[in-house]
Amino acid sequence: MANPINGTIAKPKTFGTADVLITCIAVLTLFVYADVLKFDFVSYDDRLYVTDNKLIKSGLSWDNILWALTTFHDANWFPLTLISHMTDVELYGVKPGLHHVNNVFFHTANSLLLFLFFRRVLLNHWTSAFIAAAFALHPVHVESVAWVSERKDVMSSFFWILAMLSYLRYIRRPGAARYFMLTALFVLGLMTKPMPVTLPFVLLLLDYWPLGRIRGISPELRPDICEQRPLKALIIEKLPLFIISASSAVVTLIAQKSGGSVVSLQNLPFVFRLENSFISYVKYIFNTIFPSKLSILYLLPAQIPPMQAIAAAAIVILITAVVLWKAAQLPYLFTGWFWFIGTLVPVIGLVQVGSQALADRYNYMPSVGLFIIAAVGGAALLKGVRHAEVIAAAVTALLISFYIISTKRQLQHWSNSITLYKHAIEVTHDNKAAYYNLGLVYAELGRYDEAIQYYENAIRISPEYCDAIHNLGIALMNKGKHDEAATLFKRVIVINPLYDKSYVAYGNILLNQNRLDEAMGKYKKALEIKPELPSALNGVGVVMALTGDPDGALGMFDKALSIAPDYTEAANNKKGALALISKRSSK
Structure with a gap:
């Protein structure tokens, strides 16, 4: 084709190395996660976000969008997560x-964007491709991708990585419009999940390496992108960005406290939290290197052995040193380790x-720090080596093949609620929450004998587990064992009045025993505990109707409805x- 300016023949664009790598990463990611098309929703949070959420199920509308913008759900x-589900x-x-x-598409996009980002800052196709491919195919990310409720994870990371790419544009040629774009992408990420709150810190790490922006501290790595400035x-x-981060943290804390999710220091002392934090860091590293026993639920232990906490703290402190x-x-x-630790x-x-000690989904973006160390460090180790x-x-x-096989295997556990909780029971020890949730699933299917078995296992592990005791009573009621059920309900009330x-x-x-006064x-x-509890209002209404007060x-019933x-x-x-009232009026 002739160039219209100088008449020369323009060479056609060839399919280069970067294009081949991007295509391979995309194809492999879609191949690995193709099975999700056959997967069901799971009972853990998917009902809260989609299947039992009336507003979400009613789809997009201005009222629903306003609700999403103003609610602490x-x-x-x-x-933005709620709007995406709508x-x-x-x-x-x-x-x-x-x-x-849709989760898979976001995850695939995130992997490709990571490749583009690191290719621009590292100027190395293969190192960048390893980081992106490890991110795309590692089994530790199955939870974030295969769980519909974790749309917030893959979606917030999408804006996070776009913000990092926007940052490159800004530092190459600073300007208000480019800074605004960076800020807008950051805010969009926070409106999807608060996890990108550490982005300003990550940008400072990138300033140190590989961008080399910090005068007197960083090596001068990328003068073609930016010039050095004082820290x-x-x-x-x-x-x-730090102000926005702080604001987001405050809003998140208010939301979580209003929902009763934040555990008080009285119930969980700070020393215990610190010990669990060190142990969790080590477990996140271990699960990234040896991803063999991944679970949806890792519960906080009742006690932490002192030597375990000391060993974990020593490992983290030694690596940091x-x-x-x-x-x-x-x-x-430095950048890889503190990316992992900081995020x-x-x-x-x-x-x-909540009650979790750690979660695979929390390691979605933090794992990038470990992949940086593996990719760049591996290349450095081989420098000068023959072949x-x-x-x-x-x-x-070998690594990518291992990731593909492991991810395919881990993915199957997410096909439905039963396979998910059974796997959690298999790979964790005395997981009362997994037993309890599996009991709920079987109870909803009307398989009360199996439900009873799993509730009893949960209670064996935690004898004062009120939810399990209560639902065991409900299952026994459904089998006609009312006296046994009544004993369990009284037990719950003693444990938690x-x-x-x-x-x-x-x-x-x-x-049902016609003991109306006691039932009332x-x-x-x-109702004293929860004045707007529909089931209690309904019960009061039934007793009133049976005792001759249909108007009351x-x-x-109207209030309950x-x-x-x-x-x-x-x-x-x-x-x-209404029939009773009508019958009375006709007399």
């Missing part, structure tokens, strides 16, 4: 396979949310109350 603020429903309905596919100037440059000692000679160690800080457990390229290719092929659901369940047993007492006690009963419009039992009872 599940003790968090992540409106969009899925709008496009596909509640079909699990297609919801899963103070670089911190001031990121001050707006070596990294600091070698920072000038091996700057990639895990918000979820390492110093502020404990280095052949050795590097062989080791890379504020457990409102057991008052209602015990009240229902008393109601239990329902009223539940009607008010209770105003709180839970789909409450079928209350709706049927309301019809009965």
